[in-house]
Amino acid sequence: MAATDTIFALASGAGRAAVAVMRLSGPASGPILAGIAGGLPPPRRASLRRLRDAEGATLDRALVLWFPGPGSYTGEDGAELHLHGGPAVVAAVASALAALGARPAEPGEFTRRAFLNGQLDLTAAEGIADLIAAETEAQRRQALRQADGALARLHDEWAGRLARLLAHQEAAIEFAEDGLPTDLDARARAGAAALRSEITAHLADGRKGERLREGLLVAILGAPNAGKSSLLNALAGREAAIVSARAGTTRDVVEVRLVLGGVPVTLADTAGLREAADEIEQEGIRRARRRAEEADLVLAVFAADVAPDAVTLDWVARGAVPVASKVDLAPAPAAIGGTAPLPVSALTGAGLDALRARLAEEAARLAGSGDAALLTRPRHRAALSETVAWLEEAESAPLPELASEALRAALRALGRLTGRVGVEDLLDIVFRDFCIGK
Ligand SMILES: Nc1nc2c(ncn2[C@@H]2O[C@H](COP(=O)(O)OP(=O)(O)OP(=O)(O)O)[C@@H](O)[C@H]2O)c(=O)[nH]1
Ligand SMILES: [Mg+2]
Structure with missing residues (x-):
């Protein structure tokens, strides 16, 4: 209106x-x-x-x-x-x-x-909002791609196929009423299975598009005095966190924003992990753990002159990147938990470029470069997951009528992605050129 x-x-x-x-x-x-x-x-x-x-x-x-x-x-x-x-x-x-x-x-x-007024669909509108908010090169590319209709085109292709499957399924029902043999029902169900695996593959994108849009969270974790805050300051290029020789200096999460490989990254320094008596430090450690659980990537920092503790080894076993700090004091061990640590010294600056390069590489792996038509919001994922569930229902429905209902619901769920095409509009298009002699 x-x-x-x-x-x-x-x-x-x-x-x-x-x-x-x-x-x-x-x-x-x-x-x-x-x-x-x-x-x-x-x-x-x-x-x-x-x-x-x-x-x-x-x-x-x-x-x-x-x-x-x-x-x-x-x-x-x-x-x-x-x-x-x-x-x-x-x-x-x-x-x-x-x-x-x-x-x-x-x-x-x-x-x-x-x-x-039909000038753009929901995904393009979101792309424009993201373009205005884009802070990095990769975010700009991703937003522009979406504003240009990359996701909408993917949707249109899937919706067109789904509408044809639905038309086949409805024709199968009508022919069956007339007592005519047909393989239309089987064809529609096979088509639903093929479409389902295609959409499922698209959902399995490791949340790259969402991560690029929102930015990555990288948490620095390790024992007290490991040199975590010094590393954060070195990477940030400013004294963002307090550094001291006393174990247990950092009590709260200290965050800095960086851009690595075109991806915005929040780097979080945390309290050193240990059995703490002091209740403020205990709260800091609780926050450190929570931040690490939420993080897309964890850097497990240990001082090269001290053997890494069990907590650090445990995080490495869970996929954290081991970083040996203070390598000006002692050489880094060749491997911890089977992984070679990245050697760095916040004091001399040794290894920082290699660490930055590694972080940029990880950022690109986790968030992509903005050059694919990826899902960028949880609502995209929700619409496609629901579509997949209905397609599955259509494949296994005991009666053609129920399969048809499920396909209709799948089309409705898919339409929520762009908010543009109603089921009836699509069916009109399909039936207009789908001559079934009736
Ligand atoms: N020689 C040397 N000393 C370092 C280096 N990095 C940090 N230190 C020293 O190690 C001590 C602890 O450094 P922090 O950065 O505060 O360590 P932290 O891991 O943040 O410690 P908590 O906040 O207590 O968990 C300080 O005295 C630093 O000056 C380094 O690369 N070389
Ligand atoms: Mg600290």
Whole structure:
């Protein structure tokens, strides 16, 4: 349903800037633009205009653009005002727009309207939100790919196949009623099995897309005094955590943000693990364990001049990357728990480049490079998991009618990915070119 009100918002960032972009969308955009700019400019061309309020006082001289719908971002009539970027200019123009009948937009409302007007699907809208939030190169690539419709195309291909399977299944039911033999039921079920294994393979992506979107968590864990905080500071390039010769210095989780291999990484320094008497330290150790459990990757740090303790060995056995610190004091052991540790010294800087390279490699393995059409949100995973469950149901349903119901439910679940295609729309398309002689 088309929106009846006209909205405006500052499209550029708040605060002082050379240019501020005010955006308008909705049915009254044309009259409002004409009112403030002294007439409508030609469509989609920048024109320099004097903007005036209702009393005729000049507000600013600005570049204005007129975007008649439906070929606009939102699909509605819209406009842009490229103002001088001072807060007072922006405020004056905003009140003039409000006086002409527009209202301030809610967050995301322009893109919401674009979705409701069929200009983009839900995954593309999410891609645009991610593109605005992207902080690293790999995140930018992933967001752009999704905004360009990579996930939507995958969805369309699967939905098209599923709709055909459903059409076959329904034809099988009708032919059976007419007493005609057919293998349509068997074909539909085999097709469901093939589609299910394809979607399942896509779900088994190691949450790469989600990890890249959210960033990775790397926890530094180890015994007290192992040199964990010194390592965090060395990697961060600043004294983020307190370092001292006293065991049990770090009590809370200290986090720094890094970019490794194009992936945003939160590096968390934690309290040294030991049987602590002090209740503050005990709480710190509890937090350290919790952070490590949540982490995508754990660095198990031990000092090269002290044999690694059982807790460190245990984390290495669970897949943590062993790091031998303080190698300026003693050589690193060749292996601990069957794995060669990475030798580093926070004091001399030895081994830090190799550790950074290893972390970048792990980040790429865990989060990808943003170059594939991956699932980027839990809701994508939920929609596809439900689709898979219904497909399984369709394969094993005892009656063709039940298989047909399950396929219909699978199509509905899949449609939630893009929020765009209803089951009935797809069936119309399929039945239009699916001649079954009836
Ligand atoms: N020689 C040498 N000393 C180091 C190195 N890294 C850390 N140290 C020293 O080891 C001691 C402990 O360092 P921290 O970084 O505080 O160790 P930690 O693992 O964070 O200790 P807790 O927070 O108590 O668990 C300090 O006296 C550091 O100066 C290193 O690479 N070489
Ligand atoms: Mg510490």
